[in-house]
Amino acid sequence: MLAAYARVIVRLRWLVVLFWAVAAAASVVYLPAVGAGGHDLDELVSTDNPAIQSEIRSFEKFGFPLLSRVAVVQRKAEGLPLSTQRAAVERARAVSEGRLPDVKPVLAAVPVTNVGGLFPGSTENGTTIITLLFTAPDVSLADQVEAAEKFVADHYGPEDAVVGVTGSVPARVGQGDLVLSSLPWLETATVVAVFLIIAVAFRSLVAPLLALAVSGVAIVLTLHIGGAVAQRLGVPVPQETQPLLVALLLGVVTDYVVFYLSGVRAEFAEGAGRLAAAERATARFTSIIVTAGATAAAGTGALIVADSPAFRAFGPGMALAVFTGMVVAVTLVPALLAILGPAALWSRRKRSAPDIAAAEAERVGNGRGAWLLTRRWFAPVVVLACVGALAAAAYPLRDIALGVSFVEALPGSHATRKAADQAEKGFVEGILSPTEVLVEGPGVASRAEQLRALQAALGKQPGVAAVVGPGDDAIPQELALFQAPDGTAARYLLVLDDEPLGARAVHTLAGLNQRLPALLKDAGLTDVRASLGGDTAVARVVVDQTVHDLGRIALAALLANLLFLALYLRALVAPVALVVCSVLAIGATLGLTTWLFQDVLGGDGLTFYVPFAVAVLLLALGSDYNIFGVGPAWKEARGRPLADALAITLPQSARAIRIAAFTLAISFGLLVLVPLRPFQELAFALSVGILIDAFIVRSLLAPALLTVLGTGRGEPAAAPEPDEPEPDETEPPASKPAAPEPTTTA
The missing domain is CATH 3.30.70.1320 (Multidrug efflux transporter AcrB pore domain like)
Structure with a gap:
């Protein structure tokens, strides 16, 4: 069946390329993009939130709100003149009495001053005035901020010592602006990074262009199909997901391209022609990529079971991204490889004798390491060492705390953050919310x-x-x-x-x-x-809801990953062991993230959605590497002990996994270019988590653990594990290798 699929894709290669080009262009022309509605993550808080319901009842009882989320800050450290203070009071009264019609949609203003201890808790006297602005509930966040800034421009002068406009609403608008303004830089940096990594890994200038072209098609389709689905279903898509979608797609699709490129490179090394190499690589890797993509999509889609609107918005978008990337990869990549042939791995520089010798030394070293790792006397030692290291890294997780940050998430140079800092100096930290x-x-x-x-x-x-x-x-x-x-x-x-x-x-x-x-x-x-x-009360409910969602999200994600692994491997013990390995990697990642941002950097907890989004993504992406690493060995183990099968297949699969993981880690790590604290947390956690998963769990722990456990279906009697000392040659036990690492580049 896979051979027939490969033949069809290769023979229809030009039609496949044309189809995806037309589909991408049509999506841009006819479909809206994700985030076109201007939604941000914090607007996804449900109106059923008890804190919001309390504010609604307060408004109904009193006819006006007590809480304001937009404020004008005036401050002089040496003290504000009495004339400035009187002007602030009179200005606010004029707004509230309707004598300044040009300030609409602002309906009322209330000045709060720290003069003479009038406001309890003030740390200074006469230095700061905060004028709270009130608008109707149906005024958009952006319009509230625009009205406040216009109010300052039209009715304040230099003598009023205005620091700026701040509050949770300006902070939320500022976060959305920073996300959108950072996106071009993020995309550019990620594209450059992917190009360099693939170019170096394959010593080719064409291979990275192929990877980026396929990723670009997947990104365009995902952003526009996702936007259309969200618009049709009336589900707001947070702007915060767009950088994450771009990083996820560039990384995941590049992963799939790496495996196809590795496959055709091996076929070219064995002398296969252009079309034959594309067919064989397609037949060999398509089932692995489809299973990996479906598992990752199901794992991220598990967020849909959450009660939290934020998670329900994240889940479908991530699942759609992975699924779209997989569908594009298993069709467009084979078609392009069939068209390009050896040109896909073309390089201006021919490999010299030292290059070939270095590649051969690396291959031999990998073979020796894989042989040692899969010996039954050595594997338990590796398992104990890896589990101990991961458990130690996870230890700080016991102190994890969760919060929801608006103003504090902004960089210190942002105008909204500066105004908030000045307001807090004159009063206390909680004055603005x-x-x-x-x-x-x-x-x-x-x-x-x-x-x-x-x-x-x-x-x-x-x-x-x-x-x-x-x-x-x-x-x-x-x-x-x-x-x-x-x-x-x-x-x-x-x-x-x-x-x-x-x-x-x-x-x-x-x-x-x-x-x-x-x-x-x-x-x-x-x-x-x-x-x-109020904002803190809303945040408390959101955090409680997030923690409450943990059980169902974890159960759904684990079951999805376990189900796909069990179906693919047709076993139970090994899939359970692999999922446990993934959980250990996630625990270590979140422990290190907690240690860095809470203990070292002194942060007031992690952003509430970061640990859960990271856990689901790492679990889903770890399943990719499970299948890429174990899948070839599992097929090889049909005729030999699993330990020998792993020794044969690990050298090539581990190298491809490391290239793919490094690319994905860089893609996620570049999220740090978005100058918001949640993205810094995501960048660190996801990049470190991917590296832990690929270089420790999939390269060491999982092979060693499977060596100890076996396939769970009984070892073949015809090919018992040889009981002999390590041979002089560093190759794995003799057999026809699945696809040996080539020593030359076509």
Whole structure:
């Protein structure tokens, strides 16, 4: 069947190339691109989030929100003049009273100053004013930021010492802008890196061009088909996925191209012609690539089982990318190889005698290492050493913490981040994203004594820097900020000590949420309910939901990988062992990531979606290397012990895996060019994880473990493992090799 498929693709090679060229062009013309709707990951928070529901009820009770996510910061370290402070108050009153119609969609403005300790928790006196801006709920994030910047440009002067516009909304818009502006640089750097790696690995200038052409077709199709599907289903696709999709596709498709190129190079070395080499390589590798691609797509698609909207958005996009890349690779690459023939491996520089000698030495060294690794007396030592090293690397994972970062994710040079830093200097870290405590119940707004007692209790909670509420005499009662007109609700504003969306603040609010019923009871507030709103409260629910999703995501991803491996290998013990190896690699990767970003760099937890996206991607991509590494050995083991089969096939498969893994690791590592903290975490975790998987797990641990376990279907009696000392020659046990590594380049 595979031979027939290979013949069809090779004979229809020109039609295959034409088909994909037309398909890519048509997708650009007729289909929208991913991210065309301007969505970002944080807009995917469900409206069912209890924190958002609390804010909605607060708005309905009071007629206006207490929380603002856009603010204008004014600051002078030596102190703001009284005239500037009075102007800020008058300007805000004019906005709220509708006397400045040009500021719409801004509906209201509230100045907060640190003069004379008016705001509890202020660390300075008279240096900073934060003017909170309020808009209608249906105003887009970009329009809110544009209105705030126009407000500053039209109504503030040099004497007002404006630092800038900041808050969680400007930070979210800034993140989206940085992602889109970084994408061209990311694509360029990745293309250059892939070109250089493939050119050096195959000593050819044509091979990398082939890999990039196929990857380009897959990227164009994925971005536009994904955009069309998202638009048709009404599912927002986060902008954050686009750099990840590009890196994933360039890496994965290059992996597939590497294996096809290795196959045709071996065929050319044995004297096969152009079409015969393409057919044989296609027949040999297509089943492996299809199985690997389907396994990886199923593994990433497992995110669809999550409750979290963020994960449900990530999963289908990643699965579509891998599946599209696989379909393009198994059709377009064989067709191009059949057309190009030896020209696909063409090089301007002929290989010299030293080059050939070096390649032969590498092949012999690989053969010696594979022979030693697959001896039953040596394999257990390798297993114990690898497991110990991976377990040690995973140890810091016990201290992992999760947060959701907006402002703090931005680079220090970003205007929004600078304004936030200045605001925090004048007040406290949590000033820009306070938490709202909403208390609801019949007549609760009139219970002044109990409300004051609750406010005092809230102020004593760990991690709370300040509380503003009904017990503050400095707040004019006519503003009705904290007591609902119908008397059925009261609310407080909490400012936390820590960065509002970091892991420590999320932990603080989780504890407060648990203690709220007891605090209400101690204050004498019975027959009421309390809820939390604001960015930190939303982040707490998102983090809790993410952790809750862990079990189902892990189960779905593991089952998908195990199922495909079991079907491909027609065994159970070996697939389970290979999946366990993948889990060890993931644990080590996340342990090292936690150690670097929390312990060394002092970060306030990892971005909530990073560990889970990394785990699913590494598990899915690790299955590729499982199949690439074990598949040829498993076929060879039909007539000989698995240890001997591994010794025969490992030298070539391990080399191809290392080339592919290094390319994929570089592709993911270049995500660091997006100057946002989540992308730095992703870049490190994915690149390190791929290298651990390829160079430790697939090259050492998995072969050694399979040597110990065997195939699980019984070793063939006709070809027992030879019980003899290591031969003088460093070749594996004699047999016809599956596809020996060539010593010359066509």
